[in-house]
Amino acid sequence: MTKALQNFPDRFLLVGCGNMAGAMLDRWLAAGLDPAQVAVVDPFAAPRAGIVQHATLGEWQAAGGSADWIMLGMKPQQLGDIAEILAPLATGQVHLLSILAGVSLVDLAARFPDAGAQVRILPNLAARVGAGVSAVATFGDADDAAIDALLGTLGKMVRLADDSTMDLVTAFTGSGPAFVFRLIESYAAAGERLGLSAEDSLALATATFGGATALLADSGEKPGVLIAQVASKGGTTQAGLDVLDSDGQLAALLTNVLRAARDRGRELADIARGEG
Incomplete structure (x- = not known):
């Protein structure tokens, strides 16, 4: 460097x-x-x-x-x-x-x-x-x-x-890597439960997440555009997306994750000021 x-x-x-x-x-x-x-x-x-x-x-x-x-x-x-x-x-x-x-x-x-x-x-x-x-x-x-x-x-x-x-940014980008690591860990665990070895599952999960984020950053496209390039109507990807998108549960879950981290940041601020 x-x-x-x-x-x-x-x-x-x-x-x-x-x-x-x-x-x-x-x-x-x-x-x-x-x-x-x-x-x-x-x-x-x-x-x-x-x-x-x-x-x-x-x-x-x-x-x-x-x-x-x-x-x-x-x-x-x-x-x-x-x-x-x-x-x-x-x-x-x-x-x-x-x-x-x-x-x-x-x-x-x-x-x-x-x-x-x-x-x-x-x-x-x-x-x-x-x-x-x-x-x-x-x-x-x-x-x-x-x-x-x-x-x-x-x-x-x-x-x-x-x-x-900044409290929201703390949750969003500061805590964010840990949330991504947890997603990768869970993705790998799912692969293992369905028959992959633990080693192969983690290697494939890490490469999949890394490649997807690198492509997103390099392409300049919005995520939805790239999703459409991977998924085809009635195909395997769309079957998985249907589960992810069901009832907005994924968006709700991530909102709750960020809210909890943001609110904890506010609590820490009160403690630092001697108010907690």
């Missing part, structure tokens, strides 16, 4: 570096970000060559730590304790990035009022391979070119005018 971040000049601090933040960091390092410019505060994060890791913010401060970009990647419930320590350090031109579910730009501005910009990012796990989707909304004097460079290495970036729909 191109080393898009090879000359990125600023220093990073990641507060929390679990699965999602870790996937973003690994992609940035692969894109040329200098590990010597990065510090991680997370006692449980997987070690990465060249990156200094600290167990606590106090330990990072004692080591003389400073950063131009601070990314919050811990659990939303930890925001209150973290902000109390971090807010005095997030001043001037420091960009405060957050991938915390349910924590709004208003919440971030209240917790970190002196930051140069508050940036709310909703990425997903496919960022690990540069095929993610990142929704972003900003407040303050954000460096849009730098944000484009950082998020562009993760995959597709969508700028939102504000973060009013």
